[in-house]
Amino acid sequence: MLRADAASAVLGMRIERDEPGIAVVSMTVRADMLNGFAITHGGLVFALADTAFAVACNEDDKVTVAAGADITFLRSTGEGDVLTATARRRIRSGRTGLYDVTVTDAAGEIVAEFRGRSVTTDRPAPA
Amino acid sequence: MLRADAASAVLGMRIERDEPGIAVVSMTVRADMLNGFAITHGGLVFALADTAFAVACNEDDKVTVAAGADITFLRSTGEGDVLTATARRRIRSGRTGLYDVTVTDAAGEIVAEFRGRSVTTDRPAPA
Amino acid sequence: MLRADAASAVLGMRIERDEPGIAVVSMTVRADMLNGFAITHGGLVFALADTAFAVACNEDDKVTVAAGADITFLRSTGEGDVLTATARRRIRSGRTGLYDVTVTDAAGEIVAEFRGRSVTTDRPAPA
Amino acid sequence: MLRADAASAVLGMRIERDEPGIAVVSMTVRADMLNGFAITHGGLVFALADTAFAVACNEDDKVTVAAGADITFLRSTGEGDVLTATARRRIRSGRTGLYDVTVTDAAGEIVAEFRGRSVTTDRPAPA
Numbered sequence: 001m002l003r004a005d006a007a008s009a010v011l012g013m014r015i016e017r018d019e020p021g022i023a024v025v026s027m028t029v030r031a032d033m034l035n036g037f038a039i040t041h042g043g044l045v046f047a048l049a050d051t052a053f054a055v056a057c058n059e060d061d062k063v064t065v066a067a068g069a070d071i072t073f074l075r076s077t078g079e080g081d082v083l084t085a086t087a088r089r090r091i092r093s094g095r096t097g098l099y100d101v102t103v104t105d106a107a108g109e110i111v112a113e114f115r116g117r118s119v120t121t122d123r124p125a126p127a
Numbered sequence: 128m129l130r131a132d133a134a135s136a137v138l139g140m141r142i143e144r145d146e147p148g149i150a151v152v153s154m155t156v157r158a159d160m161l162n163g164f165a166i167t168h169g170g171l172v173f174a175l176a177d178t179a180f181a182v183a184c185n186e187d188d189k190v191t192v193a194a195g196a197d198i199t200f201l202r203s204t205g206e207g208d209v210l211t212a213t214a215r216r217r218i219r220s221g222r223t224g225l226y227d228v229t230v231t232d233a234a235g236e237i238v239a240e241f242r243g244r245s246v247t248t249d250r251p252a253p254a
Numbered sequence: 255m256l257r258a259d260a261a262s263a264v265l266g267m268r269i270e271r272d273e274p275g276i277a278v279v280s281m282t283v284r285a286d287m288l289n290g291f292a293i294t295h296g297g298l299v300f301a302l303a304d305t306a307f308a309v310a311c312n313e314d315d316k317v318t319v320a321a322g323a324d325i326t327f328l329r330s331t332g333e334g335d336v337l338t339a340t341a342r343r344r345i346r347s348g349r350t351g352l353y354d355v356t357v358t359d360a361a362g363e364i365v366a367e368f369r370g371r372s373v374t375t376d377r378p379a380p381a
Numbered sequence: 382m383l384r385a386d387a388a389s390a391v392l393g394m395r396i397e398r399d400e401p402g403i404a405v406v407s408m409t410v411r412a413d414m415l416n417g418f419a420i421t422h423g424g425l426v427f428a429l430a431d432t433a434f435a436v437a438c439n440e441d442d443k444v445t446v447a448a449g450a451d452i453t454f455l456r457s458t459g460e461g462d463v464l465t466a467t468a469r470r471r472i473r474s475g476r477t478g479l480y481d482v483t484v485t486d487a488a489g490e491i492v493a494e495f496r497g498r499s500v501t502t503d504r505p506a507p508a
Contacts, residue, residue: 042193
């Protein structure tokens, strides 16, 4: 799925791990990912977590999409920092799922905590 | 502030309105903003809303940052769609603020609803 | 619906207004609603908002239930305070709805902001 | 702290475990805890999770309060069901904390997932 994900590719995201219910995706912060305070734009931290969530929640032969998510920002980062998002399924019940994603920096410090809410559709997953 | 926001600039965001507690920011979805399902990457919808939030919540001479946010995705969009994020202060109480951001498409249909939680710091805002 | 709501009745909730997409419910804080810090238990502030949400989102002849909610606590209250929760539909799109509930005290100060996520089922609403 | 918590006592909550960063609290659903659909009122499920969160996050000699929380409801319950809320610290960073609370029924099925956001104050904890 991520092979065809142009947005994640342009942002330089790398899939480190992809198993049912678990995904790890990393990204190196570039100068063009900073906001007006010279720190990593929160939207791109979210985008990294969201991509890890998407990889983790597409576990079977049906397309699963994000219904929503909550993020808490805990630590700011900057250019050159390597961010790693680790997504884990918390629960899947019927069509609904919850996945927790922790974003850390290279020192292992927590940058953000994200919880995604997924909905599984009837559409077959692309090959 | 957004003048120095490299990430928002690279994503082609345009500030349409910037008043205390209110901001409108728009973005045209490009091919490189799509995810593996050929729809706009949720992280970039979030990034648009987050930028509008940042503009709206930096209302005075202190830096205000995002402590967190929740987003609900309601409608998918694709290449060429023009998304508009309208942020409005709901409440500011002491250092804490809540801002609601609605993202719509060109037809006025709601694409996402976002609620941002802000914290005002002691740092002076950059000139 | 609320006529049969034992929990809301025991907590002394009063429906002040009930129109499609809008509801106002009030509650007087009693000594047995305080937590260990002698302030209103956050769970009961949530319960008040949740009841207003339930009234507002059950707009038609199908049962609508809460899928989830987010609350931000802004001001503590205590025994004797009269809390009023005003729920308004933000959007309803297919089976999904978002309702914003503001809880205020007698002086009109905001005690909490709540956003509920609803799902409409196929079950007919009780008469 | 919970010894003085009138609201939790009236709701019949029992503290099963109380260690720094971890708490387990249980509650048996009574007839007066049901809503108009004859299922446990979501506000009381939240209240149970919120109490477990409060016990878990008051880890040291300063008062810690809830800044907010998000809950997802996954399974409805009814009269006689025994609900157990298990709260675990996810992260504490400066004054801010995140605690995840899982509410289960007697069969171990997940009833709700809750994530609380805490703020530690300067006030000394009551003895």
